[in-house]
Amino acid sequence: MTAAAAPANPPIKVLLADDEGLVRSGFRVLLDLEDDITVVGEATNGAEAVDQARATRPDVVLMDIRMPRLDGIQATARIAATRGLEQVRVLILTTYDTDEYVFDALHAGASGFLLKDAGPAELLHAIRVVAAGDALLAPRITRRLIGQFASRRTAARTAEDRLAVLTEREREVLALVGQGLSNHEIGAALFLSPSTARTHVSRAMAKLGARDRAQMVVIAYQTGLVSPAL
Structure with missing residues (x-):
């Protein structure tokens, strides 16, 4: 009698929140190719992201900062404050040289951020790292930005x-x-x-x-x- 195979881990559930349809479509095509990741929903603004997070209970929300109705920071704060969504991790999409919102996003409850021009391998790695409960704060330039804003606002x-x-x-x-x-x-x-x-x-x-x-x-x-x- 052969031993039963160990059950595979469930796929990482990802919610896409971006007001640009082409961006969401590109992410979905990439993520759908991965056996350990599944897209459970899409949102075109921050308010929809909060609603979708409540409905789908994703492991990771890939969240753009600049969105209508409710921006990514406000949406992140609402998700972090919602009972039952404590395990949802938010990965913020940012442009390091223009966004002054990085510190606010992390303070609101984001688990990390990714540059919007990141390559496919970097995106997949980021989702897996954040889903595992780790912080994604690796890019040196972005870490410097966090430090500058953190020290400035809490002097x-x-x-x-x-x-x-x-x-x-x-x-x-x-x-x-x-x-x-x-x-x-x-x-x-x-x-x-x-x-x-x-x-x-x-x-x-x-x-x-x-x-x-x-x-x-x-x-x-x-x-x-x-x-x-x-």
């Missing part, structure tokens, strides 16, 4: 007030999360096991009231634990 804020709830180890972990390190990399840097590093990350996230690692990155910049790249 009068006292870091100690925000960080007082953390232990010294949790502060170290927060700084490393802000630098984009994974749990394995944090563990190696602090001579901890990956599971112990993950525990510290989870505890810091809970104490700070952060939705996910992306918001921890923003907090790391806000409080000065990570400085904007020059």
Whole structure:
């Protein structure tokens, strides 16, 4: 008697939110070719994105910033605040050199962002990373932009007030999360096991009231634990 094959993981459910039909069609054609990704809906504006998120419960919303009726930032905030959608991750589409909304989007609950001119492989990677619960903040220029806006908008804020709830180890972990390190990399840097590093990350996230690692990155910049790249 042969052993039964392990059940395959369900495909990543993606909701497309963009007011340009050609953009949505291009994304759908690409994503429909992937066995582990399925498109569950499309929205032409932010209000529709919120409604579709409630109806389809996607794993990832690919969200444009500039849309009519409700922009991507407002839609992201509504999705993040909706009961039952806590596990929905929003991946913002942005143009790094013109958007001043990146920090607002992450603060609203986005899990990361992708440049609108990204190639197919980069888009697929971004969706899988965000669906897995990680933050997508890799492009150096975009990370610098986050740091600039975070520091500018919170210059009068006292870091100690925000960080007082953390232990010294949790502060170290927060700084490393802000630098984009994974749990394995944090563990190696602090001579901890990956599971112990993950525990510290989870505890810091809970104490700070952060939705996910992306918001921890923003907090790391806000409080000065990570400085904007020059």
